[in-house]
Amino acid sequence: MGLRLRSGLSFCVAENRAIFLDLARDRYFALRADEERAFLDFAMAGGTTDGADICPSLARLVSAGLLVEGDLEGGGAGGIVPVIAEPVCRDFVGRDDAVLSRRAVALALVCQLRAGLAVRGRPLGALVRRVRGVPLRGGGERVPFGNIVAAHRRADLWFSVHDRCLAKSVALFRALRRNGTDARLVFGVSARPFAAHCWVQLGDRVLSCPLDQARLFTPILVA
Structure with a gap:
């Protein structure tokens, strides 16, 4: 199945940490270490799983509503990607x-x-x-x-x-x-x-x- 971030969520990787912005709840937050590792590994793998291999840490993010089933944003691989802006020079x-x-x-x-x-x-x-x-x-x-x-x-x-x-x-x-x-x-x-x-x-x-x-x-x- 494909998973994507819940609407209103965005994230970036800052100093090797995944930081999230939840516009719906008006807050920034980070994940527990095990959840962060699972999330980043999953994102780097393209944001897809067959459902059977989902690890407990990732399953908690699904249960919490951070990740939801659906079409991958942007289409194809890399459905869960950090925000990218043009580098400031x-x-x-x-x-x-x-x-x-x-x-x-x-x-x-x-x-x-x-x-x-x-x-x-x-x-x-x-x-x-x-x-x-x-x-x-x-x-x-x-x-x-x-x-x-x-x-x-x-x-x-x-x-x-x-x-x-x-x-x-x-x-x-x-x-x-x-x-x-x-x-x-x-x-x-x-x-x-x-x-x-x-x-x-x-x-x-x-x-x-x-x-x-x-x-x-x-x-x-x-x-």
Whole structure:
């Protein structure tokens, strides 16, 4: 039979640990050592079994509802695969010293205030659904995306730097998408010690935080 991850679950392998994000239950978690070994071996084998050879550790994951029977996502072998994002190789270089209009900075400030309210107390699953619903604008006159990034960096100065990666990234992501820039919102984790972070990425370029910071985390969800 084929097994796949339950809908709403994603995982990555960070520092040789399988870390999961459960959007439905709004939590990150890891498995017991024996379950982790069984899960990773099963995933590397292509996510299929004849049912008779399923080990007790893997059976517990099925009983817990983490793995369910069904068509393998993506089709064929490798139905249970970690999240893959384009590797980040470059910082955004550019317009921190640019002459920005007061209006551009004010718009960025309003975007960040709205994003701060949107993420406060909202389950991550609901936030991700809302973010994925932001349309990518097509046609019309566009602002150079570097100007938008620079305006948001300038707006950052009005806020505390503590624990703001989600709000600032959501704000910048929305602004870029509405401008027609096909950016991605990336959630990442580190395993030892556990930590979570998110950033905005365009191709291999990090837009919302330093490159060295993003490289500390392994992507677990891409919106």
